[in-house]
Amino acid sequence: MAHPRVDEGTVLRSTLDTADEQYRTNRAANLALLEQLEEQLDLARAGGGERYQQRHRDRGRLLARERLELLLDRDSAFLELSPLAAWGTEFTVGASLVTGIGVVSGVECVVIAHESTVRGGAMNPWSLKKSLRALEIARINRLPVINLVESGGADLPTQSELFVPAGKIFHDLTELSAMGVPTIALVFGNSTAGGAYVPGMCDYAVLVDQQAKVFLGGPPLVKMATGEDADDEELGGARMHSRVSGLADHFAVDERDAIRLGRRIVSELNWRKLGPGPSLPADEPRYDPDELLGIAPADIRVPFDPREVLARVVDGSRFGEYKPEYGTSLVTGWASVHGYPVGVLANARGVLFSEEAKKAAEFIQLANQVDTPLVFLQNTTGYMVGKDYEQGGIIKDGSKMINAVTNSTVPHITINTASSFGAGNYGMSGRAYDPRLMFAWVGAKLAVMGAAQLAGVMSIVGKAAAAASGRPFDQDADDARRRAIEAQIDAESHSFFVTARLYDDGLLDPRDTRTALGIALSAAHSGPIEGRRGFGVFRM
Template sequence: MPAFESRVVAAGPAYEDNRAYLLAAIDELHALQRRARDASAASGPRFARRGQLLPRERLVLALDEGAPFLELCSLAGYLRDTKDPAKSVPGCSGIAGIGYISGVRCLIVADDSGIAAGSAQPMGGDKFLRLEAIALKNRLPFIHLVESAGANLLGYKVEDFVVGGGIFAGLARLSAAGLPVIALTHGSSTAGGAYMTGLADYVIMVRDRAKAFLAGPPLLKAATGEIATDEELGGALMHATVSGLAEYLAEDDVDGIRILRDLVASLGWTQGNELPSGPAPRLDPEELLGLFPKDGKKPVDMREVIARIVDGSEMLEYKPLYGPQTVCAHAKLSGMPIGIITNNGPLDPAGANKATQFIQACCQTDTPLIYLQNTTGYIVGTESERAGMIKIGSKMIQAVANASVPQLTLMCGASYGAGNYGMCGRGFSPDFAFSWPTARTAVMGAEQAALTMAIVMEDGAKLRGLPVDTAGIESMKGKIIQTFESQMSAFYTSGAVLDDGVIDPRDTRNVLAMALSVCLSGRDRKVKPLSFGVGRM
C-alpha cells in the first residue's frame, strides 16, 4: 500500500493554537477522571480501619501486571448528578473496562464503594447495561467486584427500578450464552443488589465483610418486626456454610482476589486473547494534537488523521476521484486489515454512494469498518435533492445498519444531523464508540438551529399578518444556542453514555486496536450456550 504524504507542517501559529486547544481539552478530561479517583481515595482511612482495600486497589491487584486495560465509560453520569460542572463526579460510582486476569481477557466492573458507599448513581444503570452488552456481543467473561449500598432511596425514580431489572436479566443472559459470570463480594450486596451476587455463576465472599440479603436489618424490622444481625441474616460465613450462595470463602480482599485469579485461570480461556501487532505509523501520532482547530467550520483533511493511526501510515484510497469529500480507504491496524470511512466535508450523493458500495465490499471480504466522524451531515439544497440525496443517504444508512462486520466509531470533530447516523453513530450500535475531547454531537450546529427557528418565527408572523418580534426572536436564538452548546460537548454526551469513553487522540491507535481485537476474538470464540444459565443450587 502507498504511504501517505503529509502536508502538515508541525509548526507555526495555527498549528500551535490547535495544539494548545486540544491539550486544554485533554487536561479537562484528565481532571474529570481524577475527580472520581480523588473522591474514592478520600475514603482510604475508613477502608484501612476495616482492613479493606480501596476499589481501585482491588482492581489493580486483580489485573495482570503490565497487561493493557481499556477503561470504559469513565465519564458516565457527568452532569447527571448535578448541573454544576465543578461538583459533578463522573463514573457512576463504578470502574469498568476490558483487561486481563490470569491471561484471560475479561469485562471487569468494580463498584466504587469509596464514593457514596457505591450506591446507585444517575446513569449508573445505563452504564452497567452497556457493559453487559459489550461482554455478550464479544463473548467475554463478566467479572464483578461487588460492594454497593444499592439504590439511593432518597433519589428514587421508578425508571431506575425498571433499569435494574434489565441489569439482572442481562446477567442471566450472559450465563445462558455460555459466558462465565463471577462475583467477588467484598462488602454489602443488599436488596435488589443481592442479585448482583446471586446471579453470578461463581461467588466468592469475604469473611466478616461481605453481606448479601434481600432485606437488611432495618428493612427486615420495618417489614416483619424481626431483629437480626448482618452476619446472621446474610454474612459470608452463613452463605458459605448454610445457604450455599457462596462457592468460596475468602479471609480478606487480597485472599478473595487470589481465589478470583485462580478461578479465572481454571476457565482455560486464554486462547485468542493475544493482541496482534503491526508496524507503527510512519507519521508521528503526537501531531494529531495540531490538526483540529477550535473553529469547527474550518476544514480538516482526515487523511492526515488516518496516516497517524494506521500501520506504516499506509492506505489505499477507494475511488479517490469520485465523491472526494467522503474518504474511503483500505489500511491495516496493528496487522488487522480494516476499511476506513471518514469525512472531508458534508456527505453528498456521490460520497454516500461511494460509502455504501465500500461498506458492501468490506462485508464481502469480512473486513472490519472504522468510522472517523467529522461531518456536518448530509448536504442540503436543490441540486442535492434533485440528485436523490434522500434515497442515496437512506441506502447508506441501510448498509451501515445491516453491515455484517465489526464496526468501530470514533467521533473526532463534528457529528451533526443524519451524518451521525450514516457514519454509524451510537444509535446504529457500533461494536465500540469513542470520542476525542473536541467532538461535538447534535442534530445540527447551535447557530444553525437558532437561525432556522428564527426564520420559522419570522415567516409565521408574516403569514398571520403580525409584526415581527425582533427582540423576542433574538432572545429565543440565545436560548437555543445555549441549550445546544450545553449538550454538544464530548464530556456531556459521554456522561449520557452515548459513547464508550473519551480518549486522548494520541491513544487512538492503541484503543482502536484493542477494541477491534476484542471484536475479532469474540467472533471466533466457541461457547457452549445453556437454556437458562447456571442456576444456583
C-alpha cells in the same frame, strides 16, 4: 523482508506543516481541553473524596481502583469506559462505578467495580446506564464479566428511575451465562436486596469473610417482617453462604485472597477467542502521533484531511484507498491497526453527497464480504440539502448508506474526531447503530446540527410565523432568542455533556487513538468476525 500482504506503495505521505499557525492554534486548544478533561478525571478517581476514602481504609478495605489494579495483569492495558458518566448532574463524576476492558490471567474481560466511597456504592440512574452499557459491551464482544461488588443498593431518592430498568442487570447477567460467556462476582461488602441477585446470577461467586453481606433482607427488615432476630453474618455472611446456603463458590479470608481467587477462576475458564488473531505487521506509524494534537481542529468548522490522521494511527501509515477520486468528501480504504485488518470510512469535508453515500454503501458491503471490521472516523455535518440534491435522490442514496450500516455484521468501531451532526451521525455508525465501541476526541461536538445553524433555523421559522399572522417581527427579541439557543446547543453538544450521557464510551486524547482502537479491535475479536452476505432492499 516485506510481509507478503503488505503493499509498501500504499504508504501515506504527510504534508502536515507543524510550523503552520493553524497547527499551533489546534495544538494549544487541544492541550487546554485535555487539561480540563484531566481535572474531571481526577474527580472521578477521587470517588467520595479523601474523607470517605480514609474511612474506607480505616475499615481495612481497598479502594475500587486498588482492587482493579490487583486484579488486572501487571503492566497490561486497561481501557476505562464512561469515566465522565453523570458529569454535570447532581451525582459524582463517574457515577459511583468504574467500568472498563482489562486483561485478567491473560483473558480480556469487562470489569465492573462499585465505588463504595460514594454513598456506599449506591446505584443512581447514571450508574445503572453505565453498568448496562458495560454489560452490553461484554455481550456484543463476547467478553467475560467480573463484578467487584460493594454496594448499598439503589439510591432510594431516585428509586422511581431505577427499580424497573434495574431488572435488566439480572436479565443481562443470565443472558451472558446462557451464551456461554462467564460471569464472576467478587463480593467485598454489601450486596443486599436486589443486589443480592448479582452473585446469585453470576456463574462464579467469591465472598470475603466478615465483609460480604449478601441477603434479600437485613436484620431490621427480617425483624419487622417475621419477628425473627438475626445478625448480618447469620443472614448473609461469607461463612454461612459457603457452608450452609451454597451461594458462595469460594470463601476468601480477605480482599487480596478474593482477588487471587478471581484470577484463578479466570485462569481455569479455558477461554478461547473465536475471532482470528492479528494477521498483519503491527509496525508503528511512520509519523508521530503527538502531531494529532495539531490536526484535531480547535474550530470544528475548519476542515482537515483524515489521511493525516490515518498516517499517525494505522500500521506503518499504510492505507489502500478505495475509489479515491469518487465521492471525495468521504475517504474509504483498507489498513490495519495493531495487526488487525480494518476498513476505514473517514469524513473529509463534512457534508455527505449522493456519491459519498453510494461509495460508503458499496464499501461496507465489500468489508462484509471479506469479514473485515470497520472503523468510522466521524467529522460530518450531515447529508446535503437543497433542490438539486433532493431531486437528485439524496434521500434514496443516504438510505442506502444507512441500510448498509444497519445490516452490516462485522464489528464497527466509531470515533467522533470533530463533529457528528444530523443524519450523518447515523450514516457514520453513531450510537443508535450499535458500534462495538464508540469514542470521541476531547474537542468533538455532537448535535442535530451546529449551534449557529439551529438558531438560524429557529429565527427563520419565527419570521415566517410573524409574517403569516400579520404580526410585526421583534428583531431584538429574536436576537436574544438566537443567542440563548446558540448557548444551549453549544453546551449540549460539548464533549463532556455528550459523554456524561453515555452517547459514547469515553473521550480520547487524540494521541491515544491507536491504542484505543487496538484494544477495541482485540476485544471485538473475542467473538466470531462474520460479515453479512445479504442486505435489505436498496432504493435504486
